[in-house]
Amino acid sequence: MKTLIMVSHPNIEQSATEAFFKTSADFVDESTWYSLDHLYSKAKIDPDREQRFIQNFDRIIFQFPLYWYSSPASLKQYMDDVFTRKFIVATQSLKNKELGIVVTTGDALTDFQAGGSERYTMSEILRPFEAFANKAVMVYLKPFVVDQFNYKEVTDKQRLLVAYLQYLNAPMPLSLENREKWLLAQLKQSKLDTAPQQQQILDLVIGAIDDQQDQIDDLKMNIKLIRDQEE
Amino acid sequence: MKTLIMVSHPNIEQSATEAFFKTSADFVDESTWYSLDHLYSKAKIDPDREQRFIQNFDRIIFQFPLYWYSSPASLKQYMDDVFTRKFIVATQSLKNKELGIVVTTGDALTDFQAGGSERYTMSEILRPFEAFANKAVMVYLKPFVVDQFNYKEVTDKQRLLVAYLQYLNAPMPLSLENREKWLLAQLKQSKLDTAPQQQQILDLVIGAIDDQQDQIDDLKMNIKLIRDQEE
Known part of the structure; x- marks a missing residue:
């Protein structure tokens, strides 16, 4: 299984969480780490090239910190630029591929519910991505949510490492x-x-x-x- | 009441819908039309200046065509750049202001429901903006949804014009x-x-x-x- 990890993070070098994920992903031979912010910082992107590239993968992962209840702008820019209506709807070029979401948040996951400070569940907040997967006829994987990474104990991080590796290339559902x-x-x-x-x-x-x-x-x-x- | 209309649309000049809204908004003295894509095309934006500017308004409207179940990237970029945690959460600088959403879509509104091709309601799809309003302690106005503008009859457009003008500066709820x-x-x-x-x-x-x-x-x-x- 070939997996593309599309990371949207404007300060990826400063992020301990992304460094952890990057080191983990290096263990998985058939996974490709792809920083969208680096991509955009270099030059204007070529939608045709991106469309050909992305079709090489079986599982596509959108990985990002939750910024105002969505991804940072670079992922949205990529979706607007590369995922044309023709590519997604008319030719169904991503049909039957898997779409995974790896989302990190500084707030506790228990705050994401009715009565909590964030009010809505993560499933509700990520609905636009689920709706996109639905439109693209992709298989929407259960999102992989990591809350308060920096407060985690070493043993929790070890468990997280294994779970992340499985999310990258284990057959789903788990x-x-x-x-x-x-x-x-x-x-x-x-x-x-x-x-x-x-x-x-x-x-x-x-x-x-x-x-x-x-x-x-x-x-x-x-x-x-x-x-x-x-x- | 002073209203800021923040328009996120990468091809605003080609949009008949936005031209219609722009002409309508010109009738409202205390409304300000603000194209985010133009803002970003000119120079790097100054978050401090933007924060001071936006505080002059009582009602802030995010206006955009629905692109992959969210706004185009320019609005997200603006939120990431200007709406710092300090500005929104620590100092609650937008507290009690109203947040309106004007969203246009080429799909019929009846497709946005369980069993429809878009599967989710517009309320669900716009949840991230509602969650943002909640966090900013803003008053979230009922979104103003315009579907299939180009298919509308003249009388429907006239009704739309009045409804839009009310959305800009009538006291809410209507x-x-x-x-x-x-x-x-x-x-x-x-x-x-x-x-x-x-x-x-x-x-x-x-x-x-x-x-x-x-x-x-x-x-x-x-x-x-x-x-x-x-x-």
Whole structure:
């Protein structure tokens, strides 16, 4: 799976959160980090070139800090410039691709609800992107929301790292089965880059997960047989 | 009432709808037409100057064609540049001012609902602006939505003209009483600019509306008396 991470952030160099994401994304071979603000700072962009480029990817991620309940202006500028009605609606050039949203906010996620200081849920606030995915016949992924990154403990950041890597290239939706498949693929990949003495340990881990998966499959089969007899 | 009409439209000169609005707004003495795309095409903007400027107005209107379920990028750029957290949240510099949205769309308004091609209502799509008004402690006015302007008949455009003028400077909410007050103010203003032979006709019209208002007030008083006796 090829993933494009379109980052909209006017001060990307100063952002600890984006640095964290960038370092994480570097672990994923088939992901491409694409800073829209850098793109616009260089020269006038070429919509035709951008349209050809974006079609190479299976999963497109809009990644940004929430600025006044939307993305910063650079993503909107890109959408206005590149996502012409012809490209999106007439030729349906992004049809069936996945659209993910990675959004960061300094406010606590619990403030995003009726009665909270932000009043509306993140689902409501991101509705324009969902409506866009709908119009483009894309698959809208559950948004990946990171609140108050700078207050997080190290263990929370580690969990966040794994969740982010999965958001970049695990099959969706993130069921237990899909998570496990993804984990096995990561371990097998790591094995190739590892010293021989550690490969044995990884083999044991991979074997253990495979065995567990076999057990789960057996148990599921048993449940199915029991249910079939009941009917 | 002083009204600022902030127009976000990358091709404002080619837009028949914006030309119509511009001509209409010229009738309203205390309204200021402000093209954000022109502003940005000239030079780097000065946030301090913009902040001082915008505070002169009582009603601020964001006016734009709906581009991918939001405003074009220039309004977002302006919000990102000028509406700093300090200006909006810490000093609450726009507190109690009114925020209006004038939004135009080529799709029929009936498509904006569950089951329609646009799926979401305009209220849902404009939620980020409502959330902004909430955060700025502004009064969010009912958005003024104009769909399929180019297909409208002349009489519909005339009705639209009056409704737009009211949206610019009538007291809100637009109750019958507020509409009538606004109409009387417009007629009295017109009288000053009119030839003497027509002033008599306007006087008759103004007198008739005043008489009707007196009758309505009497009837309301009667209803109140009857209700009071019932209790």
